[in-house]
């Protein structure tokens with residue numbers, strides 16, 4: 001049985017931790033030894049004693065975690081300070097987003113570790129089960145952040161999203177009706193906003209029409225109609241995704257001039273370049289900026305601000321995979337089938353995910369031909 005290490009996340013404004021106490025409990029019941037760095041749960045409101053009570057051992061430093069674990073479980077990609085701690089033969093299970101970071105890829109190839117990336121594991125329907133919970137969180141948060149920033153002191157136009165009897169509610173336009181878009185629509189509709197949601201897939205629009213209440217209008221994503229609705233919107237939420245590609249830009253700088261001053265754009269798709277031309281990544285410490293009088297919120301790791309919810313949500317999704325990795329090892333994990341095996345991005349110095357390899361024009365090794 002493997003030793004599993006859970007280091008403290010060191011990325012700025014990151015409140016999540018790789019495993020909740022419930023995850024620790026399940027794995028320790030299986031006989032795993034789980035090393036948690038002291039204070040790792042602080043950003044998620046989980047204290048060391050909760051981890052101890054669930055069966056973890058507390059260790060004093062990240063060095064102790066990395067040096068003594070077969071399997072490292074994290075949230076964010078390793079940062080430069082962490083590269084040298086990762087060693088040959090170790091499995092690292094976390095979000096990597098390799099295609100966006102050649103330096104990280106080179107460091108992980110050089111380390112000789114096996115890197116299993118949350119974001120590339122698929123289920124049998126081709127969905128991304130370890131990304132879904134974070135999109136659920138970000139979609140719901142997008143409306144709450146948008147609503148808060150519509151308030152005058154936050155830089156908005158001084159609007160209460162729900163309206164009140166006798167005063168109109170806010171007009172919310174959501175671009176993209178996938179996981180983020182659906183979750184945003186649910187919350188905006190629940191608050192009483194007038195919601196329009198755009199998607200390019202007719203099947204998806206039919207589904208949205210079936211499950212969402214009447215104050216949400218699903219519309220086909222045609223540029224002219226998007227422009228018309230965006231110009232009238234109080235809050236625009238960017239939630240498009242074209243898998244493996246940059247987000248399509250659906251709102252141009254010139255559109256902002258037609259919007260009311262103090263309207264708000266929350267571009268959740270910022271991590272794929274954004275669906276709004278004027279979007280640039282921001283942080284939780286400094287989340288907004290104005291362009292053409294419109295307030296932009298473009299935080300690239302929104303779930304990090306609600307560390308507790310996100311940690312529990314992430315562990316719910318990762319635990320079945322982690323259980324296989326810890327109990328049965330990498331070989332059995334890969335033999336679960338191609339959708340799961342797509343998680344293996346780097347193995348002992350070789351790149352083995354086609355998307356990562358093609359992003360840098362590198363050779364892609366077939367995981368079935370590697371010695372595991």
Ligand SMILES: NC(=O)c1ccc[n+]([C@@H]2O[C@H](COP(=O)([O-])OP(=O)(O)OC[C@H]3O[C@@H](n4cnc5c(N)ncnc54)[C@H](O)[C@@H]3O)[C@@H](O)[C@H]2O)c1
Nearest residue numbers: 135138176177178179180199200221240241269300301302
């Ligand atoms: N900022 C954050 O913290 C954060 C957190 C979670 C997810 N995200 C990002 O949010 C984005 C959306 O994620 P998701 O899980 O909802 O993806 P998803 O695949 O579930 O949904 C994307 C939707 O966009 C639609 N779409 C594609 N092109 C379109 C177009 N031209 N017009 C309208 N709709 C179009 C697709 O049909 C699909 O329904 C991704 O970029 C994801 O990485 C960001």
